[in-house]
Amino acid sequence: MDDLEGEIRQLIAEIVEMEPENLSPEADFIKDLGLDSLRALEVLAALERRYRIQIPQERLLELTSLRRVVQVTREVLAQAQGAA
């Protein structure tokens, strides 16, 4: 299951144009990485596409770091599996 963090790290690194290994799990997308709203939305869309999930738009604000993104994705995935 910890593939998930690796995968998401890869995916986000691509969007923020960094090497995956340089991406700290705690780095703040806006403050530390300079992510703007469109890029944040791109992260959300990439997760949805990759895992075929729907992350409610209001949770966009929670996607502030790699660690938070992994958490939110796990939750949404678990909910989706529970529902299925």
Place this chain on the structure above:
Amino acid sequence: MNGGGAQAAVTGLGAVSPVGSGRRALFQALKAGTSGRKRITLFDPSPYPVEFGGQAECKGPWPAGWEGLGRAARLLLLASSQALTEAGVGWDSVSAERAAVVVGTGMVEPLWVEEVVRAQVSGREPPPAPGAWGLPGALPCDLAPLVARAFGFQGPCLGTPVACSASAFALAAGLELIRQGRVDLVLAGGTESLNETAMAGFARLGALDPERCRPFDRERQGIMVGEGACMMVLESFASARRRGRRPLGVLAGYGLSSDSCHPVAPDPSGEGVALAMQRALADAGLGPDEVDFISAHGTGTPLNDRVETLAVRRALGGRAGAVALSATKSMLGHTGGAAGAFGAAAALLAVNAGWLSPTINYRHPDPDCDLECVANRARRIRVRAALANALAFGGSNVCLAFRPWNRTHWSGTG
């Protein structure tokens, strides 16, 4: 006072819109606060979070040669024909070589591209590809020559595909051609058809209001997609006077600026939009105190309307709170490349008859948008000047300044 140079008489307006076809129908609907919102039938809207939009009536029978054209092209030709009829343009009274066409549009005829892609995805033979010379009106550069050929224009023939400010750019470019003494008359404006590219894009950006489009309302959540074409005949005063046309109003000046800060979002300070407005005022030789109406870009997204409010305050200073403002997009939806010209049409209605068209669906005042909103019902006042704003993806801003026409214009310059 005459800032930047000659001004142009607007002697005709054509419009095919979600609230009616023809200048009179458009003006009537704008005065009545008619909503163009309906369930989209042009394509299946069910995969999208919102199934409504401002769909225009665009029905035949078509003149020979129009059948194979794209929808944006047909909307454009209809609006052009209306505008030329209203202006009474004939090549006996105007030199075709000194008559230009400028057309703004946001995208490549999207329905055509979609059809090609759809065919590819499903393994079918794609429809024939367009060529600019066969003129199916599929490319942004095709549209103006299509109009030129249909009506016999022989002057400059330009496209200004500057996204959502495209048709405002076209009107500005038209005024510039007249000022430079290159032409006597310009048919300028824009067109856009409803399409799934924009639907998917705005949906993914979370920019579609799930309920209704309500610019400047505290509860606003985004745009409504729309379509249509709006074309104006701009003319030098000398040409309009010679032909004995009574102008609907005067395009007195324009301002351009660029935020150049983000591909989709405006500069949050409103500085860029304000600069375009200030430039338009200076160009038209107007002071802020003479402005009585602003036809806002007012898309209904939380950010746009807040930024535009800041821009109006910045540009008009102490006058800002006293100027009435409204957004046509509450009625028509966001007509993309045609939106700037529709906004200009509302400004023209204001200087023509003193009618200020409303922002409909307006219920909750927003402290962040604390300007004098013409809420839900049109108003009639004395209008000395009206501004029309257009903002685009990429931050390219246009502001157009209109003034009422009066007889003294005939004795002035231009």
Place this chain on the structure above:
Amino acid sequence: MTAERSAGRGKEAWAVTGLGAVASLGTHPGDLWARLVDGATGVGPIDLFDPAAPAPNQACEVRGFDAARYLGPRGLRGIDRSGRLALVAAGLALQQLPAPLDPLETGVVLGTGFGSVHSIAAFDRASLQEGPSYVNPADFPNTTINAAASQVGIRWGLKGLNCTVSSGFCAGLDAFGCATGYLEAGLCRAALVGGVEELCLESLLGFFHSGLLALPDGEPAPARPFDRRRRGAVLGEGACMSVVEPESRAVSAGRPVLARILAYGSAHSGGCGPDSRAMARSMALALERAGLLPRDVDLVVAGASGAPEGDREEALALLKVFGAGGGRARICAPKGALGECYGSAGALCVLVAVLALETGVVPPTAGFEETDLGLSRVSGSAVTGELNLALVHAFGCDGRSSALVLEASQTR
């Protein structure tokens, strides 16, 4: 100001003070020019995509194009090929300036034909294949035609104004017409002006179906503008940007004037197809606004691409304006070497004119040996001479025609 406007150009000319270009012949104006003068062409097999037969597998492609080499690895994500070509050309033009421009007062005016029809198709494909909720929102801005111009403005914070002009084959030249109007109106004090067009399957098919392209028998072969054996155009791609500003301002800021822009003219036939009368009219309008006579012109940079009908009409227009044999002006058609670069072609032709005026060299018209069109001053090899005035012409199969008159810098 008003009187000056209606009388045509004022006393002041517009200075070209910077040039940047990316095309099949080179990703730097200097390389491009050297190879053009050498008689090289950019024609070769298409690497970028697999052209669907029967469309021709040849083009003047910018091979191995890597924008990151010029602009660094970051900040290019989500920018499509058109945007990247435009960014590199703009960067090269700005880089060349010995004294930087004020970004707040600099505008961008970019011509394009298709915009990125490829980006629009890719976006639609994602939406239709996977569902609209799976598109990448960051790709959406690329579906509007002004995306490339916006990217140029954003990258360098150029806030004067930002305009995209689309007029097909004339777009790269019309951008200069619009930009000089905006400069004259005082909306910006300098402008990056030019054109961009990317090679993609969609545009290749569009040109192929319109019957405009040459179909090679075997090996890729250059088009032959104005030549008796011309059989069609070869599609090209590229971007070209010039820095344009009032001459007095360039001089006071210490930016050397590479050439001067004197006047612009534009016309449409009112019909369809390339039209020699509209072409003659746009050339005459530009010369008239410059206060010049046809015999003053030393060099014509022509829009001929090797397409039989278009080349014939342009030759007719040149004969009409310049007299028997095409008069005394040298004629050069760069599309033989660079391909039909559509919305960027006019801007590339301006670059050719500027460098020819600067160096006194008329580059060869690639593929040209002999003509059936009555033009006596076209040459398949480079020619040197005193060049003071150039007329750049662009025309389209849509009835459009535009012309720009340039003069050699006085400080050459």
